[in-house]
Amino acid sequence: MEHMLNFLGNTGFGMVDYRHLIMIAIGIVFIYLGIAKHYEPLLLVPIGFGILMGNVPVFKGLGLGIYEPGSVLSYLYFGVRQGIYPPLIFLGIGAMTDFSYMLAQPRLMLLGAAAQLGIFITFLAALAIGFLPTEAASIGIIGGADGPTAIFLSAKLAPHLVGPIAIAAYSYMALVPVIQPPIMYLLTTRKERLIRMQDPRPVSRREKIIFPIIGFLLCCFLAPAALPLLGMLFFGNLLKECLVADRLALTARTALIDIVTILLGITVGASTQADVFLTAKSVGIFLLGAASFMVATAGGILFAKLINVFTKNKINPILGAAGVSAVPDSARVVQLIGNREDPSNYLLMHAMAPNIAGVIGSAIAAGVLWSFMM
């Protein structure tokens, strides 16, 4: 009987406490949102299951938990801790992204820059409420709405916050269709939402090939710390556009990015062990993350309106919301809102321009913040 009781005490049922149950519920909600609501399923399903894996109560010292040296999960988590996975994801993103919409309308790139305001305003807010500068920089980057960038920077500056920051970043990315529309309606008039954009000019293959080389050199000379992210992003794009390295481009945009997404998702999820994750800091990170995302959206929209004051060729200001780098979700939301006002107004391809510029902008912002914190 005593052995039986000992055994029961050593099972997950015997060791569980309310914090584990809260995290398991969060994991199930992530899986539900991914599968039933189709909110970023490729991210939320692995992260959700990772949360379940990280919150099954286990003995400390048996080498099972993600934070225990030598455990399998710890080895897989190495790619997050050392910032290996995010550049590999950027390689895949580069190999699957068509930059031609952005190249056809370079002025829309500025909307991607404006949306990065959210990062720096949140950085200041996080400092003001008592976070350390390295923590504040990592929290601010959530406003870039770019999961890999947020993980990369927090792994470098505040490794103890990688879990909450990654979960916050991916949650808000998944909630783009919920968070952004009210801000768009609030900051624009119907007349503005009805603005039609000019058709983009065709972009030659040569321009597409030259862009990743010039873009890489220019951005990385300006912010060298962004090299791992931007280097891989532009390299992936060069593989796609040069046409002579099809096999490499295909692998980067399919098998490689899928493998890394699985490993990243499952380990980031598993890193949210209840005792590490359920803290007052995590609550602060979530609140600041939401604020950051909203400021970023508003920044893009307001900057588009500012451009309209000075130019004849008006920009539909809701395109500014796509400046956050949640590719392609925020562009889709812009298309949806524009379509609601005028079903024949197609904004998706125009929204892709600030959307992709946002990816570049948030990577530069991450590099800048990292440089300042070194």
Next chain:
Amino acid sequence: MYGLEAISAANGWTIAISGVSIVFIGLLVLAAVMANMERILASWDRRGELLKAFKQKPQEKQAQVREAPQGHPESQTPDKISLRLSQEQIEVADHFRLITKRLGKPFPLPQLLEKATEHGISNPHRHLDTFLKLNLIVEDKDDRRGFYKWASDVQVTNSKVGKP
């Protein structure tokens, strides 16, 4: 430490303002370069003409030959026929050459079209038709009928080059 005091102590204002400025400058310069890229490339394509115009004497300029219609044989020499194509046609021809290099010599047209579509080349049928009509791509009548090859006696030049 909290509030404005904490921001100042961590150089928050400087970092935020510098950060925003760097991101803006980076994307602004990139946008400016890419906005002018088409023009830069066009000038690059006309470099021969520009160089020639720079070196040429005024009386020689009057003797210049007028440009032939786009996409048609311009002049015939015993060695090579010169074809003037648009920039887009030249780019597509270059892509086709890359593809056919892998397909071997001579190459079948259906496979060329299939690969061109895979590579995202727009309107490959139209371009192929143009190249066939211009005899840039010709049937390999000697060895394998139904298979094609690039004409060896045709020289392609940009139609923008030499515009008066």
